[in-house]
Amino acid sequence: xxxxxxxxxxxxxxxxxxxxxxxxxxxxxxxxxxxxxxxxxxxxxxxxxxxxxxxxxxxxxxxxxxxxxxxxxxxxxxxxxxxxxxxxxxxxxxxxxxxxxxxxxxxxxxxxxxxxxxxxxxxxxxxxxxxxxxxxxxxxxxxxxxxxxxxxxxxxxxxxxxxxxxxxxxxxxxxxxxxxxxxxxxxxxxxxxxxxxxxxxxxxxxxxxxxxxxxxxxxxxxxxxxxxxxxxxxxxxxxxxxxxxxxxxxxxxxxxxxxxxxxxxxxxxxxxxxxxxxxxxxxxxxxxxxxxxxxxxxxxxxxxxxxxxxxxx
Amino acid sequence: xxxxxxxxxxxxxxxxxxxxxxxxxxxxxxxxxxxxxxxxxxxxxxxxxxxxxxxxxxxxxxxxxxxxxxxxxxxxxxxxxxxxxxxxxxxxxxxxxxxxxxxxxxxxxxxxxxxxxxxxx
Numbered sequence: 532x533x534x535x536x537x538x539x540x541x542x543x544x545x546x547x548x549x550x551x552x553x554x555x556x557x558x559x560x561x562x563x564x565x566x567x568x569x570x571x572x573x574x575x576x577x578x579x580x581x582x583x584x585x586x587x588x589x590x591x592x593x594x595x596x597x598x599x600x601x602x603x604x605x606x607x608x609x610x611x612x613x614x615x616x617x618x619x620x621x622x623x624x625x626x627x628x629x630x631x632x633x634x635x636x637x638x639x640x641x642x643x644x645x646x647x648x649x650x651x652x653x654x655x656x657x658x659x660x661x662x663x664x665x666x667x668x669x670x671x672x673x674x675x676x677x678x679x680x681x682x683x684x685x686x687x688x689x690x691x692x693x694x695x696x697x698x699x700x701x702x703x704x705x706x707x708x709x710x711x712x713x714x715x716x717x718x719x720x721x722x723x724x725x726x727x728x729x730x731x732x733x734x735x736x737x738x739x740x741x742x743x744x745x746x747x748x749x750x751x752x753x754x755x756x757x758x759x760x761x762x763x764x765x766x767x768x769x770x771x772x773x774x775x776x777x778x779x780x781x782x783x784x785x786x787x788x789x790x791x792x793x794x795x796x797x798x799x800x801x802x803x804x805x806x807x808x809x810x811x812x813x814x815x816x817x818x819x820x821x822x823x824x825x826x827x828x829x830x831x832x833x834x835x836x837x838x839x840x841x842x843x844x
Numbered sequence: 845x846x847x848x849x850x851x852x853x854x855x856x857x858x859x860x861x862x863x864x865x866x867x868x869x870x871x872x873x874x875x876x877x878x879x880x881x882x883x884x885x886x887x888x889x890x891x892x893x894x895x896x897x898x899x900x901x902x903x904x905x906x907x908x909x910x911x912x913x914x915x916x917x918x919x920x921x922x923x924x925x926x927x928x929x930x931x932x933x934x935x936x937x938x939x940x941x942x943x944x945x946x947x948x949x950x951x952x953x954x955x956x957x958x959x960x961x962x963x964x965x
Contacts, residue, residue, distance in 0.1 A: 554935045611897060625874060681895070833901070
């Protein structure tokens with residue numbers, strides 16, 4: 532069968548909502564796109580632990596500390612689910628880690644912003660995880676089976692992340708004047724970067740839209756971003772805080788909130804590696820990987836020795 | 845036919861190197877072996893495949909599976925098996941394997957029409 536026929540059959544399956552599984556035939560570009568996207572998603576989970584790790588020892592109470600640790604542990608797990616899904620496409624874990632460390636593979640730019648105060652832990656949970664969930668809920672229906680299954684698992688765990696974030700801000704919003712200032716300041720700093728998480732405007736795309744045709748993605752960046760703005764614009768009222776956008780207002784004709792223009796120059800600067808923490812994050816990952824080398828080697832040596840003994844016995 | 849996706853979606857930022865592909869000349873990896881994880885969610889139910897992970901040996905695979913897949917009481921028992929020990933059917937042979945069952949409707953109870961007065965059957 533020639534590849535044109537295979538591709539037609541592949542597209543037919545996609546159109547019928549039949550999931551693609553690891554051993555099925557798939558176009559090279561489908562495989563490549565999924566590897567890139569899933570591994571970036573995995574890297575984002577892992578790098579995403581760093582801004583929060585900084586606050587474990589500074590959490591204001593034991594309760595908040597155990598919540599934060601549980602959330603970070605989830606993120607490590609989410610990274611694993613995703614790395615494993617990418618591995619089913621033929622990419623080795625080692626290669627993915629190397630690509631992250633060399634700067635070839637990217638991760639979500641949001642983690643290149645610093646977490647300056649305790650309130651940032653709440654804002655990250657509510658806004659950053661909230662934005663991520665928009666994307667992840669959509670991805671539970673993505674066409675590649677292992678990715679979709681990983682997403683179902685992740686979404687189940689992720690909703691606690693967003694809820695704890697909102698609740699943490701809610702406590703601050705009802706606290707002292709100082710706490711209210713912290714809360715508003717964190718929202719001010721995370722709002723625009725959170726909106727940037729959804730990526731460039733739809734009209735900036737010039738190429739044929741294969742990600743949608745192959746149902747890797749099922750909603751456009753702007754659709755997801757609008758959905759997010761509509762949700763947050765309502766939730767912030769409960770906090771009694773404001774979003775740092777004078778253009779934000781309800782549009783009864785569109786039935787959506789209008790909002791201001793994102794600073795795209797900043798977006799591209801951070802993507803290109805010039806964000807406040809790009810260097811620091813990568814250094815931290817490389818350091819952790821390097822310092823863990825002896826553990827990986829020792830465990831392997833132990834396993835080898837045990838195997839040899841079992842064979843000898 | 846080579847088609848490239850250049851559209852930038854959230855979670856899909858282009859690599860600096862122009863796209864990561866599984867290379868055909870992959871170096872021997874230093875990754876620990878891959879294990880498939882099966883969890884019994886409660887007594888009386890089957891073990892079900894939940895995912896995979898790397899571990900240097902079976903004991904570590906179980907401990908890692910405990911940490912990753914049962915943090916919210918999802919399991920009471922774990923099986924791990926090294927992925928390379930699994931034999932899977934080939935999707936290309938799915939027709940030969942599974943199609944013969946398609947025209948055997950008489951294997952299903954609904955194939956048989958019984959009078960209404962016949963109960964409990």
